[in-house]
Amino acid sequence: MVFPVRIKYNIIILFSLLLYFRNPVAKTDSSSSNNGYYVQEMNALFALKAMFNDPFLIQNWTGIHCFKDFPSQWYGIQCDINSAHVTGIVLEDMRLNGEIKSDAFADIPELIVINFKNNIISGNFMNFSSNHKLKDIDLSGNKFYGEISRSLLSLKFLESLQLQNNNLTGPVPEFNQSSLKVFNVSNNNLSGSIPKTQTLQLFRSYSYSNNPYLCGPPSLNNCSSTGNYVTNSDDKGSNDLKIFYFLLAALCIVTVLMLFIFYLTKRTRKPNIMIKKQEEYMDQEKESGDDEEEEEEKIGKGKRKLVVAGEDRNLVFIDDEQPAGFKLNDLLKAPAEGLGKGIFGNSYKALLEGRAPVVVKRLRDLKPLSTEELRKQLLVIADQKHPNLLPLLAYYFSNDEKLLVYKFAGNGNLFNRIHGGKSSKNRIPFRCWSRLLVARGVARALEYLHHKDKSRTQSAVIHGNLKSTNILLDDNEMVLVSDYGFSSLVAQPIAAQRMISYKSPEYQSSKKISRKSDVWSFGCLLLELLTGRISTHSAPQGINGADLCSWVLRAVREEWTAEIFDSEISVQRSAAHGMLKLLQVAIQCCNKSPEKRPEMAEVVSELEIIKVTESTEEEEDFSLDQSLTDESLSISTVASASERP
Incomplete structure (x- = not known):
């Protein structure tokens, strides 16, 4: 009898489980205990599924949850x-709703990772006293309430605790684990003095920000000046002192206002204000609570002038090569169009009169760098000169503003090219040949960044944030990689939250990134190119994606490889062989073990020999081509190897 492929796969799993439970070792007390844990874990997961009542989880959480x-x-x-125990629950950005019980994880003792980031989950803070192996806890962006459980103090291996953007109350426990490297409790309702443990004092003030009743270093709230923490507040002398300070503060405010009014009446030149953009875009900024920009009167037809705060300074052009007729004042007077919000700042298209447009990126969330330190870091970025890297033209730096000026790429970014307008009749299909050219261009740029050359003044550069929105296409469809080298400009905790390389398997386990992290990001990018699906690791804010690495490996194991490919390339039967070769490269790059991933030089060599016909004719869907069987099996071998640690 011939079984369908998926049924064969399920039969293999069931047969493996029967062997597992029939193993004579299972009769020992230790194994019986393990089987007990197994049932407890499954019951705990079923309880979570019932609590969330999410259609996707109801459909996907069926059958056996773990097996050897x-x-x-x-x-x-x-x-x-090896042990068939649950070690991680990662359900971020799924809009899950429900009230979780405080003992929800008591029967899952082998947990190492819990990630419920950006959902709508509520409930009293959980007790983790049974989860001694926990290393990574991310409950940020939910509605958890109550005090932070002191059971966390017993977690000796805890490396990352992110509880920001919840409704937590009470004090901060006395965390002092030397393993704790990432910590954030901002945007809650915590109170009291921050414990003076060595571990907690190492984190910056933003880890504690927006907790009005939390005081003491490293926060910016002074305990002695916060009413809730002044001792003997009912004492008459204390009240008199408060009244005195209040009157003194009022007098200072009146004086400052009078001086400010006098200054305005004497000032003959209006100061520059801040970066401006289109009116509709600014309205969206206001709705999202972004108070970093201020609005001026409308100028022209829907355009905004691009202006910066602070004293009048000049743009600093790379290599001191200032283009004729392009000065800071020209940039300030130019109409500007908002291009979008990036993770490190907003971008604008400045329309210079008589010149090609440029892109101005306004940076935020940088490290506290001096002018000289920032200049050195920007020169490292500017030193990277390659045809597939978006060149940095100039920069501007003051206490109030930090701007980068780039060449404008007229054909947008790769994310929009892959996913935009697929339902539109006017869409130009994104064929195999074009996708291969993009893959080659990005690979060459990464190879250049990673390569150490004596002729270059700087050592290798890690991109750190490679994703489809950072791959641009100019007017000639030339691939330009942008946003490289930013990891040197931002604080590590912020980089860990926002940059793609920090989502790699090695960072989850060892909190380290390297050039191989960029290789992993490149593998994810290749899978997005091939599948036409959005990756959860690089999806823009507000868009849900899929874990493409896991999904593709599962597809390969179950031998429905041809179903992986985007419909716009699956119609090109003549390109099937080349696309399968590209899929093999992607799977190798996505290997969980960094040392087993290829170097970018090897990737470039592999991509250069892949042959794809440039024809755009629609042909028979290559998923029907039986000749792909052997090729798919070779990919299965690669996929199996990529899963082994």
């Missing part, structure tokens, strides 16, 4: 394939 020698088929569940 196979990865879990439950979405977001990570298992140890």
Whole structure:
């Protein structure tokens, strides 16, 4: 009897499980205990599923959650394939709703990772006293309330605790684990003095910000000046002192206002204000609570002038090569169009009179760098000169503003080219040949950044944030990689939250990134190119994606490889062989073990020999081509190898 492929796969799993439970070792007390843990874990997960009542989880959390020698088929569940125990629950950005119980994880003792980031989950803060192996806890962006459980103090291996953007109250526990490297409790309702443990004092003030009743270093709230923390507040002398300080403060405010009014009446030149953009875009900024920009009167037809705050200074052009007729004043007077919000700042298209337009990126959330330190870091970025890198033209730096000026790429970014307008009749299909050219261009740029050359003044550069929105296409469809080298400009905790390389498997386990992290990001980018699906690691804000690495590996294991490819390239039967070769490269780059990933020089060599016909004729869907069987099997071998640690 011939079984369909997926049924064969399920039969193999069931047969493996029967062997597992029939193993004579299972009769020992230790194994019986393990089986007990197994049932407890499954019951705990079923309780979570019932609480969330999410259609996607209801459909995907069925059958056996963990089994030996196979990865879990439950979405977001990570298992140890040797012990068949749950080690991770990662359900971020799923809009999950429900009230979780405080003992929800008591029966999952092998947990290492819990990630519920950006959902709508509520409930009293959980007790983790049974989860001694926990390393990474991310509950940020939810509605958890109550005090932070002191059970966290017993977690000796805790490396990352992110609880920002919740409704937590009470004090901050006395965390002093030397392993704790990432910590954030901002945007809650915590109160009291921050404990003076060595670990907690190492984190910056933003880890504690927007907790009005939390005081003491490293926060910016002074305990002695906060009414709730002044001792003997009912004492008459204390009240008199408060009244005195209040009157003194009022007098200072009146004096400052009078001086300010006098200054305005004497001032003959109006100061520059801040970066401006289109009116509709500014309205969106206001709705999202972004108070970094101020609005001026409308100028022209829907255009905004590009202006910066602070004293009048000049743009600093790279290599001191200032283009004729392009000065800071020209930039300030130019109409500006908002291009979008990036993770490190907003971007604007400045329309210079008589010149090609440029892009101005206004940076935020930088490290506290001096002018000289910032100049050195920007020169490192500017030193990277390659045809597939977006060149930095100039920069501007003051206490109030930090601007980067780039060449404008007229054909937008790769994300829009892959995913935009697919339902439109006017869309130009994105064929195999064009996608291969993009892959080659990005690979060459990364190879250049990673390569150490004596002729270059700087050492290798890690991109750190490679994703489809940072791949641009100019008027000639030339691939230009942007936003490289920014990891040197921002604080590590912010980089860990926002940059793609920090989502790699090695950072989740060892909190380290390297050039191989860029290789992993490149593999994810290739899978986005091939599948036409949005990656959860690089999806823009407000858009949900899929874990493409896991999804593709599962597709390869179950031998429905041809179903992986985007419909716009699956119609090109003549390109099937080349696309399968590109898929092999992507799977190698996505290997969980960094040392098993290729170097970018090897990737470039592999891509250069891939042959794809440039024809745009629609042909028979190559998923029907039986000749792909052997090729798919070779990919299965690569996929199996990529899963082994």
